[in-house]
Amino acid sequence: MRPFDGRRVLLVVSGGIAAYKSVILLRALRAAGAEVEVLMTSAAERFVGPVTFEALSGRPVHTDLWTNPLAHIELGRKCDLAIVAPATADLLSAMAHGRADDLASATLLAAGCPVLACPAMNVRMWENPATCRNIALLTGDGIRLVGPAHGELAEGETGIGRMAEPEEIMVEAGRVLETDSVLTGRKVVVTAGPTREAIDPVRFIGNRSSGRMGFELAASAWRRGAEVVCIHGPVSVPPPHGPRTVEVEDAVSMLNALRDELEGTSVLCMAAAVSDFQVEQPSDEKIKKDELRGGSLALELASGPDLLLETAEQRAAAGVFTLGFALETTDGVSNATAKLERKSMNLVALNQAGAQDAGFEVETNRITLIDPSGAVEELPLLSKREVADRLLDRIEDRLRDGD
Secondary structure, three states: OOOOOOOOOOHHHHHHHHHHHHHHHHHHHOEEEEEEEEOOOOHHOOOOHHHHHHHHOOOOOOOOOOOOOOHHHHHHOOOOOEEEEEEEEHHHHHHHHHOOOHHHHHHHHHHHOOEEEEEEHHHHHHOHHHHHHHHHHHHHHHEEEEEEEEEEEEOOOOOEEOOHHHHHHHHHHHHHHOOOOOOOOOOOOOEEEOOOOOOOOOOOOOOOOOOOHHHHHHHHHHOOOOOEEEEEOOOOOOOOOOEEEEEEEOHHHHHHHHHHOOOOOEEEEEEOOOOOOEEEEOOOOOOOHOOHHHHOOOOOEEEEOOOHOOOOOHHHHHHEEEEEEEEEOOHHHHHHHHHHHHHOEEEEEEEEEEOOOOOOOOOOOOOEEOOOOOEEEEOEEHHHHHHHHHHHHHHHHHHHHOO
């Protein structure tokens, strides 16, 4: 799985209760296609046995500086990334001051690859001035930190010191490994999820959009090094780690947020399912069922704002490359092509409504990609993460060509 497939990762496990999370992280790295070498400190062996890591990595675990005197050179030289998880206060101190008195510290000192450190310790150890100085030294030397998080600690206390979750570490690792992208350093704005238009204070007009497609686009762009802003409506799935998120409720608030964020934007991905209609006069109070005449309720609907049309001039002036989506039931290609031209987009991704394995509320999608030249590309059924990568690959190709 991009960008881990075939990449070599060194996983350094030091002695903390969070070492059990490193087992989960190892499984995730292997599932994503990475080749993983595991290095354990002697203290780490007191928490999780090397046999566990050997079984999951398919490789011998490195534990001793003297078994192979050149291991500390070879391990760092052949890896694309080193992840220290958990990174205890002791190992962070050794890294900060260039110590090399065990295999872990010596290997990290000699490593020529990027290093992600995932601190895990008691809150008072994390907040101690000595640790703060060490962290400042490490970040100044280019070590990337993931976490620590706030939450329950092993000693029954609560505070900052929990090791980041494996899913978050995987996202950060992906951003390190995803190199040579034209999106690096560029601002990308993504809209995602549904909008809700109020009927009364407790009811609304909405749709079944989960936000998954937009979230995957935001995650993929962030992994490629972009500065990503994800504007999303009410969703039940968690937003991606990394991008800055702006949560909105209705179409007007999404339009306002979009206008605010377009300044400095290079790429816009409009994946939100914005409501086409608004209630003409929503009630300020809950409509009581027993007050309805004849048991029915008539709603006057008005057209909601069209975000692409209303930002067309702003996007054109700023040179924003725009990808939009079209959900159609009939004449899909012709309707999507007309939408592409009418709403000043550079690419449009066509979804066929009603497909059980694509579109709303599912993990997969099947799209047809259309550009202004009339070129049509049919993508097979893919996970939404794979669809996001394909779409951003196409955007990158066009940015390289100067579109």
